[in-house]
Amino acid sequence: MTTHILAIDDSRTIRSLLTMALEGAGFAVTTAVDGVDGVNKFREKHADLVITDVNMPNKDGFGVIEDIRSSDTNRGVPVLVLTTESGAALKERARKAGATGWIVKPFDDESLISVIRRLTGA
Amino acid sequence: MTQDSSILNAFFEECEDLIVALTEGLEAMREGHADDETVNAVFRAVHSIKGAAGAFALDELVGFAHKFETVLDEVRSHRLETDDGLLRTLQRAGDILADLVDDARAQTPANRNAVDPVLAELQALLGPETAQEEEEFVFEAMTLDFGPLDDAEGGYRVTFKPSAEFYATGNDPVLILKALSELGEVKTQLDTSALPDSFDAFDWSAGYLVWTVDIPGLGTDLAIRDVFQFMDDLCDLKVEPLTEESVPELLEPDPVPVTAQPVAPVDEPQEQAAVPAPKPADRTVKKPATTLRVDPERVDRLINAVGELIINQSVISQRLQEADLPNSSDLFSDLDDYKLLAREIQEGVMAIRAQPVKPLFQRMLRIAREAADATDKDVELVTEGESTEVDKTVVERLADPLTHMIRNAIDHGIETPDQRQAAGKPRQGTLRLSASQRSGSIVIEIADNGAGLNRPRIRDIAVERGLIPSDAVLSDPEIDQLLFAPGFSTAKEVTNLSGRGVGMDVVKTAITALGGRVAIATIPGEGTTFSITLPLTLAVMDGMIITVCGQTMVVPISSILETIRPTESDLSMLGLKSQLLHIRGDYVPIIDLGERLGHPASDKPMADRVLLLLQTESVSQCALAVDDIFDQRQVVVKSMQGSYGEIVGVSGATILGDGKIALIIDPDAIAHSGAMPQHIHTSPQGDRIHATA
Numbered sequence: 001m002t003t004h005i006l007a008i009d010d011s012r013t014i015r016s017l018l019t020m021a022l023e024g025a026g027f028a029v030t031t032a033v034d035g036v037d038g039v040n041k042f043r044e045k046h047a048d049l050v051i052t053d054v055n056m057p058n059k060d061g062f063g064v065i066e067d068i069r070s071s072d073t074n075r076g077v078p079v080l081v082l083t084t085e086s087g088a089a090l091k092e093r094a095r096k097a098g099a100t101g102w103i104v105k106p107f108d109d110e111s112l113i114s115v116i117r118r119l120t121g122a
Numbered sequence: 123m124t125q126d127s128s129i130l131n132a133f134f135e136e137c138e139d140l141i142v143a144l145t146e147g148l149e150a151m152r153e154g155h156a157d158d159e160t161v162n163a164v165f166r167a168v169h170s171i172k173g174a175a176g177a178f179a180l181d182e183l184v185g186f187a188h189k190f191e192t193v194l195d196e197v198r199s200h201r202l203e204t205d206d207g208l209l210r211t212l213q214r215a216g217d218i219l220a221d222l223v224d225d226a227r228a229q230t231p232a233n234r235n236a237v238d239p240v241l242a243e244l245q246a247l248l249g250p251e252t253a254q255e256e257e258e259f260v261f262e263a264m265t266l267d268f269g270p271l272d273d274a275e276g277g278y279r280v281t282f283k284p285s286a287e288f289y290a291t292g293n294d295p296v297l298i299l300k301a302l303s304e305l306g307e308v309k310t311q312l313d314t315s316a317l318p319d320s321f322d323a324f325d326w327s328a329g330y331l332v333w334t335v336d337i338p339g340l341g342t343d344l345a346i347r348d349v350f351q352f353m354d355d356l357c358d359l360k361v362e363p364l365t366e367e368s369v370p371e372l373l374e375p376d377p378v379p380v381t382a383q384p385v386a387p388v389d390e391p392q393e394q395a396a397v398p399a400p401k402p403a404d405r406t407v408k409k410p411a412t413t414l415r416v417d418p419e420r421v422d423r424l425i426n427a428v429g430e431l432i433i434n435q436s437v438i439s440q441r442l443q444e445a446d447l448p449n450s451s452d453l454f455s456d457l458d459d460y461k462l463l464a465r466e467i468q469e470g471v472m473a474i475r476a477q478p479v480k481p482l483f484q485r486m487l488r489i490a491r492e493a494a495d496a497t498d499k500d501v502e503l504v505t506e507g508e509s510t511e512v513d514k515t516v517v518e519r520l521a522d523p524l525t526h527m528i529r530n531a532i533d534h535g536i537e538t539p540d541q542r543q544a545a546g547k548p549r550q551g552t553l554r555l556s557a558s559q560r561s562g563s564i565v566i567e568i569a570d571n572g573a574g575l576n577r578p579r580i581r582d583i584a585v586e587r588g589l590i591p592s593d594a595v596l597s598d599p600e601i602d603q604l605l606f607a608p609g610f611s612t613a614k615e616v617t618n619l620s621g622r623g624v625g626m627d628v629v630k631t632a633i634t635a636l637g638g639r640v641a642i643a644t645i646p647g648e649g650t651t652f653s654i655t656l657p658l659t660l661a662v663m664d665g666m667i668i669t670v671c672g673q674t675m676v677v678p679i680s681s682i683l684e685t686i687r688p689t690e691s692d693l694s695m696l697g698l699k700s701q702l703l704h705i706r707g708d709y710v711p712i713i714d715l716g717e718r719l720g721h722p723a724s725d726k727p728m729a730d731r732v733l734l735l736l737q738t739e740s741v742s743q744c745a746l747a748v749d750d751i752f753d754q755r756q757v758v759v760k761s762m763q764g765s766y767g768e769i770v771g772v773s774g775a776t777i778l779g780d781g782k783i784a785l786i787i788d789p790d791a792i793a794h795s796g797a798m799p800q801h802i803h804t805s806p807q808g809d810r811i812h813a814t815a
Contacts, residue, residue, distance in 0.1 A: 010166065010170060011136065011170040011173055011174050012132060012133075012135075012136045013129065013132055013133040013136050013174035013177065014170075014173060014174055014177070016129045016132055017129060017174075017177055020129065053173075055165070055166050055169050055170075056166070057162075057163065057166065069290070069291075075289070075290060075292070076289075076292055076294060077292050078292035078293065079291075079292055084169065084172060084173045084176065095287070095291065095355070098290055098291050098292065099291060099292075100291050100292040100293055100352060101351065101352030102352070105173045105176055105177065106173075106176035106177040106179075107177075114348075115351065118297060118301050118348075118349065118351075119292070119293075119297065120297075121294070121296070121297045121300055
């Protein structure tokens, strides 16, 4: 079964790059343009893994993760934070919200894909 | 990340939008009505540019955006006071960021002379102590501390005990075991001794299980680190070389096959877990607009096809008329439907190309700011009607004329603060840039509240430049029009702003090329307003089909106020040849179109002809005498430049339903020009002029 990934980022460019890299690796990709859109799409379609930006309008990445984790059934869905920052404080916040891991932009296609494969067992 | 030119283009397009959002937000901050969300939006715009620019290794852009973003982060967390100085720095930084985007797009190196001072200003705001966090943009695989990086001949033993958090953050031990098993031949054991004896004591969120995985064949622990990326703090983890002692029989408790399910989520009330309550439904959440990005060429192709469709429609109507069908024929109503549809398609296609003038106006804010700085003037630029939509080509081609006019208005129109004060005006001048749609046209106004045009000086300069004889008698509007004469420039010395030998004639040429007009209204001491009137679309216009001296021509509907079939009592003579139209208590000069185009004066009495009451820019009203009028219809405008050069009084040509060419009259030029030197006519068949699209 195709692994389905939800990519949430307010930057069109990053969305394109993610889609290209992930679809190229054989994943099915849904994109969302901000936090609220992301949570809605997650509820509608579910996903095997979520990649989310942090700084976004309407709802930030932490909010997205908290929303996803607020349901028991989604506890096991890996969520990767895609961020330009790599500070310890940010990681701690992300972890607290329930993030599985973080990828620093600009991301490297191969590392991203290998991380996703590992986290989804794909 | 993968480099791809179409994605790079998408990035630059996105940057355009982000720069607009940024400029807008900064403007709102400067005007003092910025809430936290505005500041956040500004931050995000810069942040997004930085994030995406990194993907394309646009280092200068990333570096600057990073510094800018850091300052904005301080601002949004209220650690920096937003005073005037700060806001000015932010605006300058916004300008530089826009420049850097442009540079990156054009693949030209950044202008360090412009960038560095602003970079220094930003750094100054941050103070020296934050200068050290630099390595931020490096992809950082988690470094896990497993102790010394020995190569172990005999492989490794991994012992890990996931914590509660491990399970709460989307991790799955099965996947870890699977990943480890891919590293080689593995031997796995599960220690379940920590599981409580009774089910009631079972806390589903706690981590009870400990796995031990031996990977005898593995040479280094690097791959193991990879597997546990992100998880260093989520489990008790031990990675050690396998030794002789550890290889034999392992820990006692019942070995469990790898495939065993780990702690399956148990349905149980979850109050004990640190789960945040779901937030109440989000407040004012904008539904993200879905847009479609289309190659402009495709739209242009569509527009051309629509033009052909309209011509085709008039051909069909012509044929139908010639076929002498009974009026009751269904074909006529079918044709009406066809026309309606064609118009709808045309409007739809035009709407695709329409763009709000907002980004253009945003750019002008910056132009105004720079011009004010360069001339030491205090100018506020007010924009109105930013959502007015104009054809994309028009928006693009308006940038230069507008830039020039705004610089002019600030350089020549608005006085210095001291002069203004002396004249009893507020020290700060105002420049108003507005756009609006009026009956089929777009009107863009640039209004300053400066000193107004200095007509005696304009006249002197025109005489000096040999543009007019020194004894010429000119009306005020005629003097104003001198500004647009080629070779006219009022700058005493060439200032680096509006000088450069480029005059307003270039502005006028650019506007005319768009089928538009420029008008000036000035009140001494109170200011000057330039009005640019542009057609809504460039390709198709509504025209009145007329004949004069046996030729069929088109007059744009937009300039016709009304059509009049005059009676003798409406007419009066002025001198021997000129006639006036008496309308609603006013006298309006009558211009004979045929004569203006160089034909011999018609002997047809005026009362048998038709007058078109025109509204033009240079002459307030006039009546254009033509022989007859036919119907109004849409015509496709074809430019004649290239084939015929510029002919005063004629703005273009079109193809009529019968396949003949008809010239399109420029009412403004006709009303304004004196006797026409050229004799313009189409060949008797009227179909051999080469009009170019």
